[in-house]
Amino acid sequence: MKTTPPFLPLVRELVRTYQAFERVSAGHVRSMGLTPAQFDVVATLGNTQGMNPKQLGEKTLITKGTLTGVVDRLAEKGLVQRLPDPRDGRGQIVRLTAQGQALFETVFPAHVAHIGRALAGFDSARLGPTQQALHLLRQALEQAGGAEAEA
Amino acid sequence: MKTTPPFLPLVRELVRTYQAFERVSAGHVRSMGLTPAQFDVVATLGNTQGMNPKQLGEKTLITKGTLTGVVDRLAEKGLVQRLPDPRDGRGQIVRLTAQGQALFETVFPAHVAHIGRALAGFDSARLGPTQQALHLLRQALEQAGGAEAEA
DNA sequence: TATTGTTATACTCTATAACTATA
DNA sequence: TATAGTTATAGAGTATAACAATA
Numbered sequence: 170m171k172t173t174p175p176f177l178p179l180v181r182e183l184v185r186t187y188q189a190f191e192r193v194s195a196g197h198v199r200s201m202g203l204t205p206a207q208f209d210v211v212a213t214l215g216n217t218q219g220m221n222p223k224q225l226g227e228k229t230l231i232t233k234g235t236l237t238g239v240v241d242r243l244a245e246k247g248l249v250q251r252l253p254d255p256r257d258g259r260g261q262i263v264r265l266t267a268q269g270q271a272l273f274e275t276v277f278p279a280h281v282a283h284i285g286r287a288l289a290g291f292d293s294a295r296l297g298p299t300q301q302a303l304h305l306l307r308q309a310l311e312q313a314g315g316a317e318a319e320a
Numbered sequence: 321m322k323t324t325p326p327f328l329p330l331v332r333e334l335v336r337t338y339q340a341f342e343r344v345s346a347g348h349v350r351s352m353g354l355t356p357a358q359f360d361v362v363a364t365l366g367n368t369q370g371m372n373p374k375q376l377g378e379k380t381l382i383t384k385g386t387l388t389g390v391v392d393r394l395a396e397k398g399l400v401q402r403l404p405d406p407r408d409g410r411g412q413i414v415r416l417t418a419q420g421q422a423l424f425e426t427v428f429p430a431h432v433a434h435i436g437r438a439l440a441g442f443d444s445a446r447l448g449p450t451q452q453a454l455h456l457l458r459q460a461l462e463q464a465g466g467a468e469a470e471a
Numbered sequence: 472t473a474t475t476g477t478t479a480t481a482c483t484c485t486a487t488a489a490c491t492a493t494a
Numbered sequence: 495t496a497t498a499g500t501t502a503t504a505g506a507g508t509a510t511a512a513c514a515a516t517a
Contacts, residue, residue: 174432176439179451180341186454187338188381189461190331199509204483222499230339235484237500242483259493259498281325287464288327291457299457300330302450303337306442310340313438350486355506373476386507388477393506410475410516474517483508494497 183306193287194280201276206231206239208280211248211265215273219264221254248272334457344438345431352427357382357390359431362399362416366424370415372405399423 198208209229214220220228226236240263243249248269254260265273349359360380365371371379377387391414394400399420405411416424 179447182451182454186458189458290463291460296330299453300333302453303333307337307340309442312441
């Protein structure tokens, strides 16, 4: 008879909590006419001067082949534009258009407010400690990921 | 000039920590020949006598139309089978086949061990408090989700 | 009438690899 | 040769709605 490893309940709770957040978040994102990946890109480009697809992929965890499609669809909607990278003839800069910037300025605060309402019942004194607890957990996981890549 | 709401860093940390977990987990799941959704179904059916698609969808958060396809593909691989529900002529019971059960018994412990290695660097004294912190956060989010559905 | 599960549609994301054009 | 990004391919999940069988 095996014993359940002691870390499993924590992992389950992490997954469930994230899923609870996703339910709150994704529904609202879709109601704005964006997919989660598209929202991620718009949110990442917001308040920047744009960046190349490589950086964008690293920040959003979207691989380059997929990112081309995501950016294509955002460009079709008139939310982002591709500009040549003056420093590298192979490269480009993806940035929000004026319309994309306007969307970001409207939609992002609305989304933040939506999440804020969902967290209204959460004791604000616990915000910091919870964040710190997650941070330590993440550090362990990322360290493992790095070690794994080397193995 | 706006102030960043105090809960945003926590939310960001939740998302990043989950993504770090996913990187550790999803790579291993795929190496076993299952997609995340398929693994989720197999793990949910493991150690049960099977359940109907409705319950399965509720536990895995997969909607019914999608679940039909996921179960189809698992059935093609010989890992699950559909049995008529003796209590309800409309319903069915999805359960692991012997092969599916064998896979579960091999693959699930391997996956747990993989995650365990990734968490080797995490202070075990923090397991409980971190889990509890997440639980409280999840409660707030789920309470909000319920309230939202009523609105 | 309401519910269970399937089917159909259309889209999006995913992984992978071959390809181009620059560097 | 190596890198940035696109294209091609095949598969899988998503939302949504219409549908058949049963309750």
